[in-house]
């Protein structure tokens with residue numbers, strides 16, 4: 001006689017659960033934007049973006065990371081400028097730490113002051129001191145232009161001139177971008193504020209305006225799109241506390257706290273209403289403006305944002321190009 005099969009369910013001994021897969025560890029991330037403004041800056045799709053505010057917020061580092069979106073493309077042509085050669089040196093040093101890890105095989109030419117990726121994308125790191133220096137860039141075309149510390153330029157001349165160098169036969173794929181970072185203060189404080197801060201609430205994209213008369217810059221007469229607005233701008237405010245790499249060190253904040261009031265407001269609080277020689281230096285938008293509209297910073301979708309990271313072999317910063325105007 002066959003033995004009766006027991007109907008009882010068997011107890012399976014518990015097995016330890018495999019640890020969760022850590023994407024970041026597995027991918028050997030060499031750069032990841034800090035959450036908040038640095039991520040918004042790196043995923044911004046507007047034609048002209050200013051990332052400005054407190055010292056140490058991670059602005060220059062983000063500026064260096066931004067061209068990594070396109071450097072692997074053979075048609076990428078970028079230019080990153082500082083006001084003087086001395087200031088440029090520091091930025092070059094930082095790029096030498098970051099780029100070879102982010103784009104394996106990338107080469108730096110000291111003679112040309114230029115990075116060239118294995119596929120041919122180029123980034124020229126240069127200076128633009130006097131207005132006449134713009135002739136260095138005459139006849140050149142770039143699809144990405146960055147100005148680090150924009151308020152060091154006393155007038156908008158260089159920024160406006162370089163806009164005429166922003167063109168590419170591959171603009172549809174690569175996008176056209178002008179990027180700037182800065183602290184408030186400096187000889188260019190006033191025009192930078194008029195161009196990027198005054199026209200719209202922080203974080204909100206707006207159609208670029210002429211800083212002389214406040215009118216929207218439009219396609220010219222005779223153009224098929226005559227009268228339509230030409231391109232967008234956005235200001236992204238930075239705070240020291242956005243940058244855990246410095247904020248955690250603590251004493252940097254203490255040092256900024258010890259500065260005279262107007263410098264403290266500019267460099268720690270990123271306050272644009274303070275300018276040396278201003279008629280009302282104690283002005284604080286939060287105290288002296290009664291109803292201030294608070295509009296959240298608009299980044300891209302969170303799925304997009306989490307993809308903005310560089311790893312050793314590939315860069316996933318796919319910003320939306322459809323809205324690059």
Ligand SMILES: Nc1ncnc2c1ncn2[C@@H]1O[C@H](COP(=O)(O)OP(=O)(O)OP(=O)(O)O)[C@@H](O)[C@H]1O
Pocket residue numbers: 031032033034038054055056057058059060061062182183238243245246
């Ligand atoms: N996402 C990041 N990953 C790793 N390190 C970072 C990141 N962001 C910033 N840092 C570190 O913080 C340092 C300070 O940042 P950075 O120089 O970009 O600040 P900043 O806003 O340009 O300051 P300043 O206003 O003084 O010019 C960088 O040199 C870098 O070492």
Ligand SMILES: [Mg+2]
Pocket residue numbers: 059060061
């Ligand atoms: Mg900086």
